[in-house]
Amino acid sequence: MSKRLENLEQYAQETTNKIISILESGNINSNEWSKGWIGYKGCYNVVTNKAYRGMNQFMLSYLPYETPQYATFKQWQSLGCKVKKGERGHKIQIFSINKKEDKKTGEEKTFVYANIAYVFNAAQVEGNIPVLKEFKNPQSTIDQCELFAENCNIKTNFVPQDRAFYSEVTDSVTMPLYDQFKGNQEYYATLFHEYAHATGNKKRVGRKFGAAFGDDDYAFEELVAELSSVFTMQHLGFYDTAIREDHLQYLSSWLKALKNDNTFILKASSKATKGTEWLINQQQTDQVKTA
Numbered sequence: 001m002s003k004r005l006e007n008l009e010q011y012a013q014e015t016t017n018k019i020i021s022i023l024e025s026g027n028i029n030s031n032e033w034s035k036g037w038i039g040y041k042g043c044y045n046v047v048t049n050k051a052y053r054g055m056n057q058f059m060l061s062y063l064p065y066e067t068p069q070y071a072t073f074k075q076w077q078s079l080g081c082k083v084k085k086g087e088r089g090h091k092i093q094i095f096s097i098n099k100k101e102d103k104k105t106g107e108e109k110t111f112v113y114a115n116i117a118y119v120f121n122a123a124q125v126e127g128n129i130p131v132l133k134e135f136k137n138p139q140s141t142i143d144q145c146e147l148f149a150e151n152c153n154i155k156t157n158f159v160p161q162d163r164a165f166y167s168e169v170t171d172s173v174t175m176p177l178y179d180q181f182k183g184n185q186e187y188y189a190t191l192f193h194e195y196a197h198a199t200g201n202k203k204r205v206g207r208k209f210g211a212a213f214g215d216d217d218y219a220f221e222e223l224v225a226e227l228s229s230v231f232t233m234q235h236l237g238f239y240d241t242a243i244r245e246d247h248l249q250y251l252s253s254w255l256k257a258l259k260n261d262n263t264f265i266l267k268a269s270s271k272a273t274k275g276t277e278w279l280i281n282q283q284q285t286d287q288v289k290t291a
Helices: 003-023 054-060 073-078 143-151 184-199 216-235 245-260 264-284
Strands: 069-072 090-101 108-121 156-158 165-167 172-175
Touching: 003 054, 003 090, 003 108, 003 245, 003 264, 054 090, 054 216, 054 264, 069 073, 073 108, 143 184, 143 264, 165 184, 172 184, 184 216, 184 264, 216 245, 216 264, 245 264
Parallel strands: 156 172
Antiparallel strands: 069 108, 090 108, 165 172
């Protein structure tokens, strides 16, 4: 096994172990998918000034540091900073695009390779650390979230009921009324969970839906939607999203799959990231609405 594949295998196992410990750790109120960075953009790279996304954001947010600033060894060096002796980096998954000639056809093909990079938190570094970047947290207003949802252009019905769901037949989401939710965060986490299901429609990203409640594909799709909801909320600045109470019923299925396959969470994360990216990309079309 090459070093690259060995690193990916270790990352998959470490990530799986962490998710299992999260799912087994507590009750509904304390079993949070991610830690809050209220007032900041979540874990971000101090050189590119971009927030980490998907599972990288998820995993880095659990590390016990006071600030969410990260960079690779060389990136810290480029800022004139030095990683402290004895400090160990934290794994993130990165993707690179390589072009290669097909020996049979002679055509140039593009391949995407997954690899592992190591990042260090600001607390592990000596030197002139960049100032922690603040940003306006959208929890102070619902305008940004409303615009985001509207630009997704997914048909949504609001009905006074106790169930939220996506219908593949009508390609529409049905939601309880806004006033039925405990607060903004609960409302948008639910909305974007259902929008994540909608991204699975063949005219969007396209995913295999389960045939019925209880089968493996159904449980997998629920995990994809749950992760996508978390990733979307992170994108909008919410970094404290709990597992929905009505989704805890899938825990046993998720745990069984995780323990049997250490790539299960990465497969779900990959599909969730694609769904989230589709929602985000809808904010950049010619028809997008702005504040």
